[in-house]
Amino acid sequence: MTREIILSEHFKLTEFTHSATAQAKGIDNSLDVTASDHAKMIVNNLHQLCVHVLEPLRRHFNIPVTISSGYRNPILNAIIGGVKNSQHIVGEAADIRPPRRSSQGKPFTELERRTIFSMWFSWLMKQDFDQLILEKNMKSGIAWIHVSYRQDGKNRRQVITSKESLSYSFFSPRKHPTGEPSPRDHSR
Ligand SMILES: [Zn+2]
Numbered sequence: 001m002t003r004e005i006i007l008s009e010h011f012k013l014t015e016f017t018h019s020a021t022a023q024a025k026g027i028d029n030s031l032d033v034t035a036s037d038h039a040k041m042i043v044n045n046l047h048q049l050c051v052h053v054l055e056p057l058r059r060h061f062n063i064p065v066t067i068s069s070g071y072r073n074p075i076l077n078a079i080i081g082g083v084k085n086s087q088h089i090v091g092e093a094a095d096i097r098p099p100r101r102s103s104q105g106k107p108f109t110e111l112e113r114r115t116i117f118s119m120w121f122s123w124l125m126k127q128d129f130d131q132l133i134l135e136k137n138m139k140s141g142i143a144w145i146h147v148s149y150r151q152d153g154k155n156r157r158q159v160i161t162s163k164e165s166l167s168y169s170f171f172s173p174r175k176h177p178t179g180e181p182s183p184r185d186h187s188r
Helices: 014-018 022-026 037-061 073-078 110-125
Strands: 006-008 068-071 091-097 129-134 144-150 156-158
Touching: 006 014, 006 037, 014 037, 022 073, 037 091, 037 110, 037 144, 110 129, 110 144
Parallel strands: 129 156
Antiparallel strands: 068 091, 091 144, 129 144
8 A cells, every 4th residue: 555645734645636437437547656757746736736725725714625626647637528738637726615514524504515615716716826717517516616726836817707607506597495496487
């Protein structure tokens, strides 16, 4: 067994290399820093992303940060449908979501998670980052924040949102949380 690499106080390397898709497809998405300088460079980029963006976020709100996608090797990135020059390939980006439970183990309601999501996004916008994207999968209704950081100092602070992602909800517009029709259904 290889030694667990700690990227920052609250983040471990395995959180960034774990991928359900990779597991299902039998793809090795691990990073062995002893094997190549390339792997070392990627791990260092992830470390910088943690130190400059994710760890400050984690500390500011004292809420655990779920990494839904961190590092992706080029094969995994292609399977997932990521853009060819995705910053995930070089360890400069992570997709994050609020966790199911608080750091005290209390389950969050959907409303609480949506609130955390919005607070995170507003807070991140004021930090140093390269790209900040509010994303939403229209099919599944799942939303996440894509955030990237470049250690070369060329951070663009580019924010990208869409109409769908701004009206962010864990529920699709047709399935209103209360079971009532959403306002959109009335505006015919
Ligand atoms: Zn992403």
